[in-house]
Amino acid sequence: MDVKTILAKRKRIVQREMLKQIGSGKPKILWDMMKDYPQRGGKFLRPALIMITCEAFGGKPKKATLTAAAYEMFQDWILIHDDIEDKSDERRGKPCLHKMHGIPLAINAGDALHGLMWRTLLKNKKVLGEKKTLRVMEEFADVITKTTMGQTMELYWVENNIWDVSEKDYYKMIGLKTSPYTITHPCRLGAIIAGKSEKTINAFNAFGDALGKAFQIQDDVLNLIADESKYGKEIAGDLYEGKRTLILIHLLRSCTKSEREKVIKILSKRREDKKKSEIRYILRLMHSYGSIDYAVSQARRYAVKAKRLFNRINIPEGRAKKELEAIIDFVVEREL
Amino acid sequence: MDVKTILAKRKRIVQREMLKQIGSGKPKILWDMMKDYPQRGGKFLRPALIMITCEAFGGKPKKATLTAAAYEMFQDWILIHDDIEDKSDERRGKPCLHKMHGIPLAINAGDALHGLMWRTLLKNKKVLGEKKTLRVMEEFADVITKTTMGQTMELYWVENNIWDVSEKDYYKMIGLKTSPYTITHPCRLGAIIAGKSEKTINAFNAFGDALGKAFQIQDDVLNLIADESKYGKEIAGDLYEGKRTLILIHLLRSCTKSEREKVIKILSKRREDKKKSEIRYILRLMHSYGSIDYAVSQARRYAVKAKRLFNRINIPEGRAKKELEAIIDFVVEREL
Numbered sequence: 001m002d003v004k005t006i007l008a009k010r011k012r013i014v015q016r017e018m019l020k021q022i023g024s025g026k027p028k029i030l031w032d033m034m035k036d037y038p039q040r041g042g043k044f045l046r047p048a049l050i051m052i053t054c055e056a057f058g059g060k061p062k063k064a065t066l067t068a069a070a071y072e073m074f075q076d077w078i079l080i081h082d083d084i085e086d087k088s089d090e091r092r093g094k095p096c097l098h099k100m101h102g103i104p105l106a107i108n109a110g111d112a113l114h115g116l117m118w119r120t121l122l123k124n125k126k127v128l129g130e131k132k133t134l135r136v137m138e139e140f141a142d143v144i145t146k147t148t149m150g151q152t153m154e155l156y157w158v159e160n161n162i163w164d165v166s167e168k169d170y171y172k173m174i175g176l177k178t179s180p181y182t183i184t185h186p187c188r189l190g191a192i193i194a195g196k197s198e199k200t201i202n203a204f205n206a207f208g209d210a211l212g213k214a215f216q217i218q219d220d221v222l223n224l225i226a227d228e229s230k231y232g233k234e235i236a237g238d239l240y241e242g243k244r245t246l247i248l249i250h251l252l253r254s255c256t257k258s259e260r261e262k263v264i265k266i267l268s269k270r271r272e273d274k275k276k277s278e279i280r281y282i283l284r285l286m287h288s289y290g291s292i293d294y295a296v297s298q299a300r301r302y303a304v305k306a307k308r309l310f311n312r313i314n315i316p317e318g319r320a321k322k323e324l325e326a327i328i329d330f331v332v333e334r335e336l
Numbered sequence: 337m338d339v340k341t342i343l344a345k346r347k348r349i350v351q352r353e354m355l356k357q358i359g360s361g362k363p364k365i366l367w368d369m370m371k372d373y374p375q376r377g378g379k380f381l382r383p384a385l386i387m388i389t390c391e392a393f394g395g396k397p398k399k400a401t402l403t404a405a406a407y408e409m410f411q412d413w414i415l416i417h418d419d420i421e422d423k424s425d426e427r428r429g430k431p432c433l434h435k436m437h438g439i440p441l442a443i444n445a446g447d448a449l450h451g452l453m454w455r456t457l458l459k460n461k462k463v464l465g466e467k468k469t470l471r472v473m474e475e476f477a478d479v480i481t482k483t484t485m486g487q488t489m490e491l492y493w494v495e496n497n498i499w500d501v502s503e504k505d506y507y508k509m510i511g512l513k514t515s516p517y518t519i520t521h522p523c524r525l526g527a528i529i530a531g532k533s534e535k536t537i538n539a540f541n542a543f544g545d546a547l548g549k550a551f552q553i554q555d556d557v558l559n560l561i562a563d564e565s566k567y568g569k570e571i572a573g574d575l576y577e578g579k580r581t582l583i584l585i586h587l588l589r590s591c592t593k594s595e596r597e598k599v600i601k602i603l604s605k606r607r608e609d610k611k612k613s614e615i616r617y618i619l620r621l622m623h624s625y626g627s628i629d630y631a632v633s634q635a636r637r638y639a640v641k642a643k644r645l646f647n648r649i650n651i652p653e654g655r656a657k658k659e660l661e662a663i664i665d666f667v668v669e670r671e672l
Contacts (some may be wrong), residue, residue, distance in 0.1 A: 021577060025485070026485070027485065027488050027492065028488055029488060029492060030484065030485060030488040045438075052501050079449060081443050081444070082420070084442035085439075085441075085443055085444060086440070087440075089362075101418070101495070102495050103421075103439075104420070104421035104422070104423075104491045104494075104495065105421075105422060105488065105491050105492065105649065107417050107421055107443060108421060108488055108491060109484075110485050111417060111450070111480065112480070112481065112484035112485075112488075114447070114450060115477055118454060118473065118476070118477050118483070119474075119481070122470060122473055122474055122477060125470060130466040130467060130470060131466060132462060133470065134458060134469065134470070136467060137454065137458055137473075138455075138458055140341050140454070141451055141452075141454050141455035141457075141458060142456075144447065144450070144451030145448065145452065145455070148366065148444050148445075148448035148451065149361070149362070149363065149366060149448075149449050151444050152363050152365060152366040152444055152445070152448075153363055154439065155440045155441050155444060156363065156365060158440075159437070159438050159440065159441060185376075194363060203512070204446070216586035236429075254370070275388070277395065292526070297599050298531030319390070324546050
């Protein structure tokens with residue numbers, strides 16, 4: 001099964017629905033901004049998980065379209081804000097929204113898209129009925145809380161120049177920032193729309209936690225070694241942004257004291273003061289101390305755990321289940 | 337009827353409910369940030385309008401408490417973001433949230449509180465039933481869209497150094513940014529919770545538009561001439577932030593060409609480059625050209641219009657209606 005085809009099929013449906021729901025309005029600049037990230041694309045991994053999980057449990061994909069479109073809006077408004085928070089330069093191969101329009105208009109456009117996300121979820125009423133519409137919304141409220149909790153941990157480390165972050169801290173952070181939003185809640189939503197029991201819905205929690213962690217570690221690795229044209233973000237952006245990744249945590253505990261001091265001194269600089277040669281120095285250290293290999297091995301470990309947990313969930317055999325399995329493999333083997 | 341007593345009574349109920357709904361959690365810093373503006377207080381005008389309108393139509397105030405608390409959360413998360421967007425320094429007599437914790441953590445805390453607002457609205461299910469819970473949420477989605485539309489207009493003028501803003505543009509902007517969120521939707525929500533018809537709900541639109549405009553113009557006036565200890569924001573903050581107020585629009589069309597050029601030159605500076613003497617110069621011009629008096633007269637005109645429209649709405653006579661009337665007077669006669 002080709003994951004690109006699996007994702008592309010859902011992307012067509014979800015992206016069209018999302019742009020339809022955003023629609024157009026005045027002031028035109030606001031709608032242009034709200035439609036910018038949605039039109040840039042991306043993998044549409046999360047809405048695809050909603051739709052395929054729903055299908056795997058015998059639910060009609062049509063019933064999941066609005067929820068999937070709303071979920072991709074969530075992805076986009078939170079990326080608009082994250083890009084400001086992380087002082088990122090590029091997103092999906094183009095300048096970040098705040099780099100094009102300034103921070104004030106970008107924050108506001110993110111809020112507007114957040115509002116439209118809930119408006120889209122309210123339209124589920126006709127498709128899912130009142131009860132299930134509210135149930136779906138509860139998942140969205142949960143995932144926003146968890147994602148912002150994880151984001152707080154990460155931003156707090158950066159803001160307060162905290163470098164003694166343990167592997168445990170890191171896993172706690174990505175278990176809040178990444179796993180719920182990337183894997184757990186999309187799968188839960190698919191199961192909810194298909195009308196499964198709370199027991200089945202909850203069965204995705206441990207699986208999603210493990211696969212989400214594999215995804216994030218792999219993302220940290222790709223951030224350092226990917227082909228920029230495929231990755232869509234600046235290579236080594238995490239080093240420019242001073243992110244506490246598993247790779248960095250491994251390096252800081254493996255290198256000499258003087259190297260550690262030098263690395264922290266570089267990473268503590270403002271992004272515009274960081275020289276390319278300094279970033280290359282850290283990258284070289286990461287390679288030579290095996291920090292990148294270490295992260296790859298941990299991503300694999302979590303992926304294996306995720307597969308084991310996935311097999312315990314009672315999902316009917318069929319095409320959709322096979323597609324989910326292909327996505328699980330993709331998460332840690334992807335190059336983009 | 338003493339408006340302070342009317343508002344204080346609802347503030348006690350709503351503030352307690354809001355803090356209960358926000359609760360506590362980890363990382364503690366996130367919950368500290370989410371509870372900061374709610375604990376600072378404010379007038380609680382908007383949630384009070386929800387509760388009193390509900391009462392005026394015979395609804396139980398208890399049924400409106402969660403909605404009122406959620407509405408005040410809306411006020412707080414959007415103020416956190418607005419303060420960043422407007423580069424404000426102070427809010428309710430203390431430094432703005434982003435001045436205390438930095439912009440990244442403040443944006444994220446605003447998003448977290450936005451999420452909790454919807455979570456609070458979902459709890460209406462037990463109080464209002466599924467149908468009305470969704471109806472209330474539709475109002476919130478509407479008011480977010482309108483508020484962000486108005487905010488876009490205002491930020492766009494500032495961001496692009498646009499000074500030829502007409503009175504018509506200004507009214508359009510505040511008719512989106514201020515009226516829906518301050519008056520129209522709180523009253524509509526009260527009527528919805530009390531179970532009134534769409535016709536009655538819609539009767540608040542023209543009234544809210546007029547009273548909201550009176551409120552905003554009065555707010556612009558107070559921003560320039562208020563007693564700082566009462567007002568809770570920096571005096572003449574609008575001039576430091578370069579806001580296009582009715583007062584400024586009047587001044588720019590009344591003063592000489594060279595004065596106009598001088599005023600625009602000062603207002604176009606970054607806030608940290610604006611001298612106190614320059615701000616005082618503009619304030620003097622605004623007084624001498626009668627721009628402040630003009631704005632006061634326009635606020636009165638809209639207040640008179642609002643009263644006329646209010647009297648056409650079919651609200652049962654009683655204490656709650658008298659309280660609403662007292663609030664209408666307060667909006668343009670307030671000193672804080």
